[in-house]
Amino acid sequence: MSDLRLDFLIIGAAKCATTWLQNSLQANPQIFMPDPEMHYFSREYARGPDWYRSAFPAEKAGQMFGEKSNSYLTEEAAAARIAADCGQIPMILQLRDPVARAYSDYCMLYRRGSVGPNVEEYLDPRVAADGRFLQNGLYARHINRFLDLFPARCFLFLRFEDVRTAPEAQLAKVAEHIGFKGHLEPPLSQKVKDRHAAQIPPSLRPILEPFRPVLRPVRHTALVKGLRNAVAREVNYPPLSADLAARMADHFAPDVAELERLSGLDVSEWLRPMEQVNRREPLGES
Numbered sequence: 001m002s003d004l005r006l007d008f009l010i011i012g013a014a015k016c017a018t019t020w021l022q023n024s025l026q027a028n029p030q031i032f033m034p035d036p037e038m039h040y041f042s043r044e045y046a047r048g049p050d051w052y053r054s055a056f057p058a059e060k061a062g063q064m065f066g067e068k069s070n071s072y073l074t075e076e077a078a079a080a081r082i083a084a085d086c087g088q089i090p091m092i093l094q095l096r097d098p099v100a101r102a103y104s105d106y107c108m109l110y111r112r113g114s115v116g117p118n119v120e121e122y123l124d125p126r127v128a129a130d131g132r133f134l135q136n137g138l139y140a141r142h143i144n145r146f147l148d149l150f151p152a153r154c155f156l157f158l159r160f161e162d163v164r165t166a167p168e169a170q171l172a173k174v175a176e177h178i179g180f181k182g183h184l185e186p187p188l189s190q191k192v193k194d195r196h197a198a199q200i201p202p203s204l205r206p207i208l209e210p211f212r213p214v215l216r217p218v219r220h221t222a223l224v225k226g227l228r229n230a231v232a233r234e235v236n237y238p239p240l241s242a243d244l245a246a247r248m249a250d251h252f253a254p255d256v257a258e259l260e261r262l263s264g265l266d267v268s269e270w271l272r273p274m275e276q277v278n279r280r281e282p283l284g285e286s
Contacts, residue, residue: 004049004053004056005059006086008066008089009069009086010022010067010070010092011072012073012093012142013070013101013137014070014071015108016070016094016095016101016160018068019068020163021068021092024185025171025184028182028183028184030182031064032057032064032066033066034067036055037068037071038052038055038067038069040069041081041082041085042071042072042081049085064179066178073142079149079150080149083149088153090156091146091154091155091156092155092156092158092178093158093263094163095139095157095158095265095267096159097160097270098248098252098255099137099248099270102136103123103240105132105133107235107237110237119238119239123240123248124244124247126247129251134251138252139255139259140261141255143259143262144258156174157263158174159265249270253271
């Protein structure tokens with residue numbers, strides 16, 4: 001891939017605290033990761049390697065380069081492109097109870113005004129099994145696509161739940177997997193993304209959408225922040241019922257069993273989905 005030496009990739013999953021992981025690594029100046037998700041190997045491959053290379057600075061002695069794009073796990077073309085361009089690169093997957101992950105993903109799009117309030121339309125396996133929210137939580141199905149191309153040693157599998165209970169140990173596992181020998185700062189202690197934080201109401205987002213290109217360069221100014229705070233409200237999300245969560249858990253159960261076999265993770269607690277969905281995690285993405 002051009003002349004870029006890429007040392008590791010975080011490939012997913014979405015809504016599993018991968019941004020927390022990225023930001024914790026970026027706290028060390030010896031590790032560089034672009035802030036935005038590049039989605040190069042999934043959605044932007046036609047832009048070419050020079051476009052991807054332009055997101056990274058000139059290489060410095062001892063510095064490691066990595067990148068995070070959650071779409072690499074779920075978009076089919078990514079695995080083969082990574083294999084062709086990066087060889088046997090270390091990859092990291094941080095995974096979460098798929099019922100909680102799907103609901104969190106739905107909540108993200110709901111606060112953006114991209115989905116409606118009928119949660120069953122998007123999360124009920126009887127009508128939405130082929131949709132984004134359920135398909136993206138079939139981790140083993142996606143991982144098998146990578147295992148067809150890479151040896152198992154390329155992958156580090158992590159549990160989202162351990163970000164809450166043992167963040168230092170989680171970050172240490174990442175450092176060991178990518179071969180980082182330096183001193184890592186303590187991981188971030190604050191939540192990166194919080195669905196309970198005040199947001200622009202979904203009803204206003206379509207109205208404000210045309211103004212986003214104008215406001216984006218000045219979004220951090222006091223005036224724009226003040227205007228946002230004046231209209232922001234805590235979003236009341238459509239609830240996930242116990243019945244719907246149980247149907248989702250049944251839908252995911254075979255894939256979860258296969259994930260345990262492939263990864264060696266103990267995710268037996270995922271079989272109690274409502275506990276995971278209703279808990280407010282102090283770290284990571286929800």
